Amino acid sequence: xxxxxxxxxxxxxxxxxxxxxxxxxxxxxxxxxxxxxxxxxxxxxxxxxxxxxxxxxxxxxxxxxxxxxxxxxxxxxxxxxxxxxxxxxxxxxxxxxxxxxxxxxxxxxxxxxxxxxxxxxxxxxxxxxxxxxxxxxxxxxxxxxxxxxxxxxxxxxxxxxxxxxxxxxxxxxxxxxxxxxxx
Amino acid sequence: xxxxxxxxxxxxxxxxxxxxxxxxxxxxxxxxxxxxxxxxxxxxxxxxxxxxxxxxxxxxxxxxxxxxxxxxxxxxxxxxxxxxxxxxxxxxxxxxxxxxxxxxxxxxxxxxxxxxxxxxxxxxxxxxxxxxxxxxxxxxxxxxxxxxxxxxxxxxxxxxxxxxxxxxxxxxxxxxxxxxxxxxxxxxxxxxxxxxxxxxxxxxxxxxxxxxxxxxxxxxxxxxxxxxxxxxxxxxxxx
Numbered sequence: 001x002x003x004x005x006x007x008x009x010x011x012x013x014x015x016x017x018x019x020x021x022x023x024x025x026x027x028x029x030x031x032x033x034x035x036x037x038x039x040x041x042x043x044x045x046x047x048x049x050x051x052x053x054x055x056x057x058x059x060x061x062x063x064x065x066x067x068x069x070x071x072x073x074x075x076x077x078x079x080x081x082x083x084x085x086x087x088x089x090x091x092x093x094x095x096x097x098x099x100x101x102x103x104x105x106x107x108x109x110x111x112x113x114x115x116x117x118x119x120x121x122x123x124x125x126x127x128x129x130x131x132x133x134x135x136x137x138x139x140x141x142x143x144x145x146x147x148x149x150x151x152x153x154x155x156x157x158x159x160x161x162x163x164x165x166x167x168x169x170x171x172x173x174x175x176x177x178x179x180x181x182x183x
Numbered sequence: 184x185x186x187x188x189x190x191x192x193x194x195x196x197x198x199x200x201x202x203x204x205x206x207x208x209x210x211x212x213x214x215x216x217x218x219x220x221x222x223x224x225x226x227x228x229x230x231x232x233x234x235x236x237x238x239x240x241x242x243x244x245x246x247x248x249x250x251x252x253x254x255x256x257x258x259x260x261x262x263x264x265x266x267x268x269x270x271x272x273x274x275x276x277x278x279x280x281x282x283x284x285x286x287x288x289x290x291x292x293x294x295x296x297x298x299x300x301x302x303x304x305x306x307x308x309x310x311x312x313x314x315x316x317x318x319x320x321x322x323x324x325x326x327x328x329x330x331x332x333x334x335x336x337x338x339x340x341x342x343x344x345x346x347x348x349x350x351x352x353x354x355x356x357x358x359x360x361x362x363x364x365x366x367x368x369x370x371x372x373x374x375x376x377x378x379x380x381x382x383x384x385x386x387x388x389x390x391x392x393x394x395x396x397x398x399x400x401x402x403x404x405x406x407x408x409x410x411x412x413x414x415x416x417x418x419x420x421x422x
Binding site for chain 2: 026029033034035037038041042049051052054055058059062063072073074076077080081084085088089091093094095126127128143145146151170171172174175177178181
């Protein structure tokens, strides 16, 4: 009988959390907390805030375990997304609200169907390959947004370009990235 | 900025918007609005999952850092503490129910029933005035529901959404007519609270009184006047 993949183990632990299994929650915490703490620490850049955030993240995971849908995203990606989104929410709440509330969002044209979840490792080279098709500073800006939670303002400052230029860069880069990722 | 930013390439623009959402580049109001649209639309959810999965390949670059050992006990106390609440509290806490309160007046009636059903109130209170207010504000994810029960003279507050912000506090204000806001004190985000009306507020209290929540320095506005942005507000209505 073959061993379960680590990913399947994590998925099982999340499912058991949804059934209010406290031992499973503790196992999940032991297996994943160092990774998620790395996320909150990197994005919040403040140890005490990151410690507060990691507590809130695991309370959320316990409360929302039933929302994890296997097949949508890999279990560890889902956990990282909870930690990352929570950290970004904290940053976002501090930022001034702009007037950008009139952007139209319609249903995308039926393009290539997004595939089901795959293991992170299999995707790794693909995103790197596609980021490499962008100009280096634009690829860095995309990485900075994802890994460091930089806002458009912060990116514009770091790359010393006007805010609108940064928005245009990023949006075009994301469209190009999508084309490459679905090619 | 404006819709024209996305209009030059309709499908590409929309796809970039979901990617911007996933990256966290949108401001608070826009982030919430796009999030709601995504939740409501399977095609957009698939698009979101696409980006989450693809960017997840970068997760290897988040270094693992051991969490201080004492935090697990605190996390378990917070997580399991909530789960252990008795059934009536769960009705009060039910996010779906409370979200629907904020959504519209129809739900207010439902809440009135739910509220009184587990509230052991004396029969005389059936005649006492009851008021409800849904507190929210465009561009803010802070939402509260306030219920005033004339029998007890207390305003009970429950947060529907919103996160505590480090080193800041939320402060509740009553605004009546043209008078300046009167503080009702600092309120917690993660717990229900009950606040009595001060004589000053009670004097003008009733339908049309406005409750507002502002973001203030820790401990509340220093001079008794609001200093921070209004993150939620609403008028009280009889139920």
